[in-house]
Amino acid sequence: MSEDERLSGIQTPTALSGAGILDDITEWLRWYSVYPDEHCAPTYALWLAHTHASVAFYVSPRIIFSSPEPGSGKTRDLELGALLAHNPRLTISASTAAIYRRISAALEDELLPPTFFYDEVDAIFGRGASPQSEDLRALLNAGYKRGATVDRCEGDAKNMKVREFPVFAPAALAGLAGNMPATITTRAVTIHKRKRAPGEKVHPFRERDAETEAKTMREDLAEWIGSVTDQLATARPEMPHGVEDRPAEVWEALLAIADAAGGHWPETARAACRHFVLDTEPAEQSLGVQLLADCRTIIGRRDRATTEELILELRKIDESPWGDMHGKQIDARRLAQMLKPYRVRSKTIKLPGGGTAKGYIVDGEGGFSDSWRRYLPSNPSIGVTSVTAVTSQVSTVTDKSEVTDDA
Template sequence: MGEVDEISTAPTCRYCQRLRGDSPSPDFCSEDCQAAWLADRAEVRQPEDHGRSARADLPEIAPAESLTWLGPPPGAFVKPGHEVLDAVVSFVSRFSAFPNEHCAPTLALWCAHTHIADRLYVTPRLILDSAEPGSGKTRVLEVAQFLVSKPEMTISITPAAIFRMLINGPMTLLFDEIDAVFNPKTGGNNEDLRALLNAGYKRTATVTRCVGDAKSMNVTRFPVYAPVALAGIAGGMPDTITTRAITMHMRKRRYDEVVEEFIEEDVEREAEPIRADLETWTTRVADDVARARPERPDGVRDRAAEIWRPLLAIADAAGDHWPETARKACSHFVLEAGPQTVSTGVRLLADIRQIFTAQATDRMVTAELIRELHALEDSPWTDLQGKPLDSRRLAKELDRYLVRPKDLKVNGKTLKGYRIDGDNGLADAWSRYLPPLDPAATSATSATPQVDGTAEAHSPPGPSATSATQVADGRGANEPTATPLTSAVAQVAAVADETTQPPGEGR
């Protein structure tokens, strides 16, 4: 075998001489080595020979075949980003009937980010759920597997297998039938998997394990950062995962909604050039995306802003209609996606604020407050695990928010009740856990206070409509309007309509 053949078939990298591993190139272990090899040969020769002779330390034997590039060769044509993403949207829409116009663009952005996940600090989880089977969740994953980077589609996998698979870098995990994994009614527990999925949305996440036998045990940190999509029946997903996710609520197709037949080998073949364009373009803009701090829609903040940042940055890099399309999708999934599960405590705070605002009062005795809560239409307060809400349960729920009953003077008697202002009042909890009230939602007339004190100190005059709104917001009469919260409670009415299970007694 000649010298040229030995070079071209060697399992080591041509530049650093280390093993090429699973690199797709027969010549280099990484793009960095490839670029360095080319840079060495492009160097200007020393002045003394005016570039007439080659450097002695650089082998001049030509490769047996043309170099295999890991990325696009310099000067290669790269499609514009908006055309690449548009092609992804068109492709996935051929096989799925999405419930709204925002799902397909969001899926395209999510698929794009998987190709540069190793350059990002955060990867949003993608959740596909539905009320009933046969709603197209699995089909979305089946199509997406041919568009994402390094897909691993699975129904059952252990945490140990996951973090060993991720040793060599992020891969895209596509979980189907995840409801069977986490649903406690079917015996689902999997706390280790839940913790792994929770932590792994950030690049710094690791799982620590002891590796080796008893005589040579070492502590090893395994990286668990990876893009993840999860599909399953709604209701079984842990809240700690949903807060790190973009959730698409899939529905059964109507009879007039037609999609193309899914033949896997045909779909794989047709998806390949689209996936290649997606990988090529995202690789080209990866550094810009990683450095970007995109403007986000009003009301999107905290973790929602964190998980949407890479998708908005990719949309900005794509240009054309994509910056606007992505922000509309972000607003939809974060702010307008319909009622979301809220805790019993937040529901209680919202209902109490509704009662205080309707009564235009700043205080109320416990017995009267409980009667008003029981009277609310569609409220859960008459049946909490088989028992109606009483003063003891009310105090226990509110105490978690540092709201505690106070002594109130009522017709010469001292009774327990709750106030808006003051230490352990409701105002602070309302301002932290609920959005501000719309002033137009309050009555234009004053109402008679629920508590008639026997002394002026305990019998404030009935507040005006404006002051009632400000007090109910927890802002006071002279404080500026607070920034709207972006929690699961988008509106007070939405909170009041949402029925949730009470927290466990141990909380």
């Protein structure tokens, strides 16, 4: 499609509906950026729409653009979004103090907070726990919910006063994969960008041309959203089956906007929701959750396993961290330390031959079953994938008298 053909297909302002506006924005995003699947551009269009009515919602979901390597189009997506969002602020290394002062200043002039586009956030969060990264993480986490504030002291030592700063504001982030805190990713829709393949082409981006193209769409979007804001504030969109808790919270604003737009958008948005929430592999599991999952695989359908067996089998798992944890293999002490926060504790268990050994049980106090139920997906059809000499020594009986707590 030529540029003239594309522009001629955009509807006139008098004919625009919510669905038409979102369609135009989706097409425009795809004109300048390549996305990994069909769900990404519509989701981004819905997210940009929500910035024009963010105070109508209890939460403002974050949207993240990540990639394994630079040059995958993440910055371009932020630039495109900044041309369509409400009161955009594109930033790389602004201090958190500057950010919440910007929010306060914006709210003094209008009801809506600005929209922040953070680029190269991997450079901040990749440094580890620094005051700057922790402040930004706390701001992004707190600013996810409407009404959130932070208290800061202002003035000199003699006239010090506490001022309450609002921090609720939409935020889009871009950075290299692997450096984003889980407390942020669980509050976000993450689009995993890739470098364009040789046959994938995009239209050359010239900011002045793109700004001219986006102006009418942005104005129409703001006008339409303004006309349905009251409807959005009271909306309770139906979630796809299986989407609940935090993911439902993240998607509520996007689905509400899709329902208000009508046309194909209610189904398009729910298909995207199912894709990002139910059909996509979880971003990065914490080491603790990965350990719980690997222990479940090793134990299989049995009711217990010795500590020695778990350690030996964990070390054998390919592409796992257990064989090299900062130069050391996982041992009994480290295993116990990592499982303790999940209330899983080692016990003395009886073996078939009459002896005893340190190990872990599945059911009962201190067993795995509760943590597996809370932190892992429904128990799959699992079986023991490897059996060691130690495995055969473990009793499969469930007599609780054969298990004693460690002293």
